[in-house]
Amino acid sequence: MSTNAKLKRGVGVAALVTIALTFWLGLVVTPPAEVMGNLVRMLYIHPPMAWIAYLAYGITTAASLLYLWKRTRRREWDLIAAASAEAGVFFTGLTILTGSIWGRPAWGVWWTWDALLTATAVLFLLYLGYLALRQVPMSETKRGVRSAIAALVAFIDVPIVHESVYWWKTLHQTPSVLNPSMNVEVHGSMAWTLLLGFVAFTLAYVWMVWTRFETSRRQAQLADLEVENAIRERLSAEEVRI
Amino acid sequence: MFRTAVAMAKKDLRLEWRARVLLNQVLPFVFVVIVLFAFGFDAKVEILTQVTPGLFWVTTFFGLELAITRAMAIEGENQAQVGLVMMGVNPRGIFLGKVVAIVLEILVLEVVLSAGIAVLFNSPLHDVALLAASALLADVGVATVGIVLAGVTEGLGGSLLPLLLFPVVSPVLLCATKVWQYGLDQTPAKAIPWSELLIGFSLIYLVVGILVYGVVLEG
Numbered sequence: 001m002s003t004n005a006k007l008k009r010g011v012g013v014a015a016l017v018t019i020a021l022t023f024w025l026g027l028v029v030t031p032p033a034e035v036m037g038n039l040v041r042m043l044y045i046h047p048p049m050a051w052i053a054y055l056a057y058g059i060t061t062a063a064s065l066l067y068l069w070k071r072t073r074r075r076e077w078d079l080i081a082a083a084s085a086e087a088g089v090f091f092t093g094l095t096i097l098t099g100s101i102w103g104r105p106a107w108g109v110w111w112t113w114d115a116l117l118t119a120t121a122v123l124f125l126l127y128l129g130y131l132a133l134r135q136v137p138m139s140e141t142k143r144g145v146r147s148a149i150a151a152l153v154a155f156i157d158v159p160i161v162h163e164s165v166y167w168w169k170t171l172h173q174t175p176s177v178l179n180p181s182m183n184v185e186v187h188g189s190m191a192w193t194l195l196l197g198f199v200a201f202t203l204a205y206v207w208m209v210w211t212r213f214e215t216s217r218r219q220a221q222l223a224d225l226e227v228e229n230a231i232r233e234r235l236s237a238e239e240v241r242i
Numbered sequence: 243m244f245r246t247a248v249a250m251a252k253k254d255l256r257l258e259w260r261a262r263v264l265l266n267q268v269l270p271f272v273f274v275v276i277v278l279f280a281f282g283f284d285a286k287v288e289i290l291t292q293v294t295p296g297l298f299w300v301t302t303f304f305g306l307e308l309a310i311t312r313a314m315a316i317e318g319e320n321q322a323q324v325g326l327v328m329m330g331v332n333p334r335g336i337f338l339g340k341v342v343a344i345v346l347e348i349l350v351l352e353v354v355l356s357a358g359i360a361v362l363f364n365s366p367l368h369d370v371a372l373l374a375a376s377a378l379l380a381d382v383g384v385a386t387v388g389i390v391l392a393g394v395t396e397g398l399g400g401s402l403l404p405l406l407l408f409p410v411v412s413p414v415l416l417c418a419t420k421v422w423q424y425g426l427d428q429t430p431a432k433a434i435p436w437s438e439l440l441i442g443f444s445l446i447y448l449v450v451g452i453l454v455y456g457v458v459l460e461g
Contacts, residue, residue, distance in 0.1 A: 133398070149454055150394050
């Protein structure tokens with residue numbers, strides 16, 4: 001096994017262990033909150049998932065920019081952008097799902113047209129569109145350039161999603177961690193569990209993107225090889241005819 | 243850049259004047275949508291009056307999407323866009339020209355549509371200057387990002403453009419609807435923050451469009 005594969009496996013195992021620890025601490029060790037009771041346990045996974053969604057779209061944008069800039073244009077940037085967007089859509093979906101599970105007992109509804117929820121749903125749709133664009137058959141460069149532009153346009157929406165809490169005074173509470181004053185409103189064992197949640201899901205994200213990137217790169221290399229073989233076969237057929 | 247933009251806008255508007263796609267297809271289509279909305283809301287005037295701003299903007303967005311698709315289809319015919327790039331025409335000029343042409347076309351559509359809605363939904367148009375200014379800003383916002391995304395989805399099937407465009411411009415829809423709501427309610431002071439947001443979004447989309455359109459043509 002190569003060092004790269006060992007490292008990736010290590011990240012995967014660390015992600016699994018830290019996620020398990022987060023669940024154990026969140027469900028067993030930490031106390032219920034004074035006001036929210038056991039509902040607070042959703043706090044240990046919901047904000048980390050939302051953070052990963054932002055991180056994933058940030059990485060997609062950075063990789064897309066690197067692909068668009070001709071000096072740094074490499075297939076790898078396009079593949080990283082795609083892998084990160086897939087992970088981003090997955091975690092945005094989970095953010096909406098966990099938020100909805102929290103919202104039912106807290107607000108009495110599974111879904112409400114609150115600004116942050118709506119903007120997150122819009123974000124989810126934006127990147128679904130990005131992934132749909134990538135599925136259309138076209139040349140590799142064309143796909144890379146077009147997807148990179150779509151990713152840049154979509155990323156404009158990310159700060160809007162975050163700021164929407166403040167622009168439109170909403171039902172959703174302001175972020176407990178990533179708020180403008182950077183005043184973390186969680187303390188003690190709850191804060192440590194939340195921190196572990198962030199680490200755990202970040203590791204899971206890294207492992208997912210890494211694995212997806214390697215798979216895509218191998219697929220692309222295989223496609224290159226098939227084209228080369230086809231050309232070689234055609235050339236040898238031509239030689240035989242001559 | 244500006245000379246190219248003027249030439250491109252004139253060319254697109256002349257083509258539209260000759261083909262009359264806006265008049266013969268887009269305008270009837272938006273009225274079909276309006277009638278369908280009325281059926282959907284059981285033709286209750288009190289509900290329709292209440293939701294007039296939203297209906298107006300959703301309908302206008304459909305019209306904008308059609309106008310953008312049409313504007314880009316013109317360039318796809320006979321590979322006109324490839325020709326422009328090969329001749330070294332400034333892509334920013336092409337972009338701005340297309341934005342101007344689409345915005346002018348849609349403003350005409352909006353004048354007719356708002357008059358129709360005022361009559362059909364019993365919604366008198368107050369603060370016309372505010373409504374017109376917000377319409378102009380929203381049209382610029384949607385047209386700029388729409389042209390970029392239409393370039394991105396060119397030749398890839400018609401369903402991708404609305405899938406990519408409508409989520410991106412949803413903040414413009416929200417702001418424009420709010421401004422129209424307060425304009426029609428004769429409380430224009432409440433529309434100020436939404437107008438500022440509308441200016442912000444439209445400017446961001448315009449700058450991004452100008453910056454990336456050259457790369458869109460390359461792709």
